[in-house]
Amino acid sequence: MPHPLLTLVLALGLWLAPLAASQAAGPSVPLPQYDWQFKGLGGQWDKAQILRGWQVATQVCLQCHGLQYVRPRDLMGLGFTEAQVEALATQAGVDLGQPLKTALSDEDMKATYGMVVPDLSVMALARPDGVNYLKALLLGYTDAPADFTGTNYNKYFPGHNIAMPNPLSDGQITYADGSPETVTQYSADVAAFLAWAADPHHVTRQNVGTYVLIFISLMVVLTYVTMKAIWRDVKGK
């Protein structure tokens, strides 16, 4: 007589088979998987990269996109001092404790792009595989196929027709730390910045989680041993 657990696993398998079959087909343009320092166990924010991303975001993105849930002061959560952040804010022409708002009004946005430009605060969470998507999108302004009729062609944008023109070009932003001033670097940096902006406690969460899981694993062992000791005298077990 098969164990109920086994049969449950079988039932799961029956369900997962078509799922796996359909997943194999996958989306039309699969996203490239880039390396991110904050991902995985023991991941950490790349402070230098986020700082470069802040530069891209404030110098380029902020012209049209807002980041209304992000304030410059939040950078202090990464370990920057108030003086450092104050300097950054002054440089970017924004207020230390004020949300990052775009200069463009909703009406201007509609006139230029035919839509209200989306806020970027949680953009990295608002798209599947957000951080990889954002970097891929910024690198996705490839030559349009001959039959393309939209505004701007982007390889990774759903439907490929994106209202945003290619915002980045090589040498557009000057980095102080000697990093390459290329679109590849800019897009990685700004995607890392947006990943931090969308989920600023990501690294803390994973660090705390590691200790919590170690503690719970210990508790599993302790409670198991206790259970066995208590149950020792029960017959038929």
Next chain:
Amino acid sequence: MAKKTAPRARSTPRPTTAAKPIFQHLHVDGKTTADYQSLGQGVLGWFDQRLPLISTLKHATTDYPAPRNLNYFWNFGSLALFALVLQIVTGLFLAMYYKPDVALAFGSIQTIMRDVNWGWLIRCLHMVGASFFFMVVYIHIARGLYYGSYKSPREILWGMGVIILLLMMATAFMGYVLPWGQMSYWGAKVITNLFSAVPFIGPDLVIWMLGGYNVNDATLTRFFAIHFVLPFVIVGIVGLHLIALHQVKSNNPVGIDLTKQADYIPFHPYYTIKDVFGLMVYLLPFLAVVFFAPYALGHPDNYIPADALKTPPHIVPEWYFLPFYAILRSITFDIGIPFTSAIIFDAKLLGVAAMGGSILILLLLPWLDNSPVRSARFRPLYRSLLMVWFANVFFLGYIGMLPADAANPIAALLGQVVPATLLDGVAKAAEWLINYGSLGLVNIKELTFSGLLTLGSTAFYFAFFLALPLINRFERRVRLPNSI
């Protein structure tokens, strides 16, 4: 109470006069207050005679007899209770910062996630906790189905459980609206719109529920209020669920009534420690998701603020509603008067009825299944069919996840080996059979092979329950053991 002739069993030094019959009804196991006077004449005894807190606790733990052969599937009851309490506690703290206002709701979640001390933890526990609560409850229900825990004398216990499930679904649905993202808004719109299928009063009912002609600020505020209060209603029903459990005692994997005193062990310490161990094992995957993938079970679209003018390309409910969502969408036929084209029930109403019925039929299960044997261990046919039924529920869930116009995955797989014309032919033949076979009672239009298979899954979901009397007639039962 016909107690007037019975002499007092033993005289207490300080007889309590009218207290006895009043307290008597609290002890649902038929014990009298005197049975609880074992705490003695001290302060505890004095207190317990006036408010039987300690004896009730004792009754539910050290004095509660549990079968000694319960397996780990019996852990999911206490896990569900833990999940419920966690939702209430985290929810209370979230409510201190959440703003049920269409202009502020989305931002207040961001405040919780960014600025409130440990707010991210509380919210991740709450949103992942909802998913895990359903996982636990679904396994708890599957346990009941497998081991026949719904059968006499546990019909009311089971029924209370089904009501808890319905309340949980309502609570979860309204909770998902609160972040006021795109899925919140459009999910609320789709689900509340279902009520417009109610005959005669439907459209007015929807306006009354929404507090307007569309999902709006009033809707969000009332959903918050209801989302806050329903969990406490659930706590009440859980109380009844537990009182019923303590009255009829736990079922067990063998499914037979226990006869020997030796088959019972006290709940405490044996099952308290087993439940604590089970809780720790449960916390591992739960907290792993909370800390390492809290967004994995949600939908990215819900991080886009609600926009009434922009329909998401693919509106999909949370995973725990998917099988029922698939049942709703699988009904594409009307029911009319035979020999005419008049429609009595349209497809929308039938879909809603099927979705509601898919849960409510569980209430009838104790009476549909007339087999005297409880555990599926001794019911080979029932066990096989139940496993297919479980697989079918998963499969329906998978279909519910697909866009409405997507092909049934099995039909898609078949389409790779079987010519499309053959599948279309089968669908056409089925359509013809249904329409003419029912003499126009059922009107189905443009049935595809995909649609036919999905309809078949829904049909099997219900047929399993309705065919139980038949199954029991043909089942060759395995002989039951005399004891566990």
